[in-house]
Amino acid sequence: SAVISQKPSRDICQRGTSLTIQCQVDSQVTMMFWYRQQPGQSLTLIATANQGSEATYESGFVIDKFPISRPNLTFSTLTVSNMSPEDSSIYLCSVEFGTDTQYFGPGTRLTVL
């Protein structure tokens, strides 16, 4: 398995601002994923980040709102731009290890006031 860390673990932000969330893995991985979990809901995939190429976004998520970087095989960032209270969620990154399984980071709990 992989050890995944996220920064920050939680934050409280003002509407209209942006927050960048970091995801660090202790092993080189090809595929990284970003999920959102709104309060009381299940996880929803935002985008898939493959090193060396543009992220692939799911329906309902756009690059201008959730820009993603993937500069190397152990790191990725997700930015939540121009935040509104509706963006209050837990944001999770995950990595694919081999072809079998994804492992998840601890999550970033974001509250937008």
Added chain:
Amino acid sequence: DAKTTQPPSMDCAEGRAANLPCNHSTISGNEYVYWYRQIHSQGPQYIIHGLKNNETNEMASLIITEDRKSSTLILPHATLRDTAVYYCIVRVVGYGQNFVFGPGTRLSVLP
């Protein structure tokens, strides 16, 4: 949409076996059954997965019916720390195949 159906909640007495059912009647031949759990808004934790044979690891056992249309996750001796939301997911194995999470089953282990 998620391809699985799970009961929204279940209770289990501490020390007893917890049996969590999952229906996946439209599962394809190349789709595996995965189980994850999420403890109080932490990141989901991988538990176990299988294709058609029963699987067991240090955490749990996975029993898949012969027609593969349903499965059961068994926690043999549930503890209070097993209280969590359990997600049953079917997924094709392969690079870039994401997991589609349904609402899961909220398991409460009672003292």
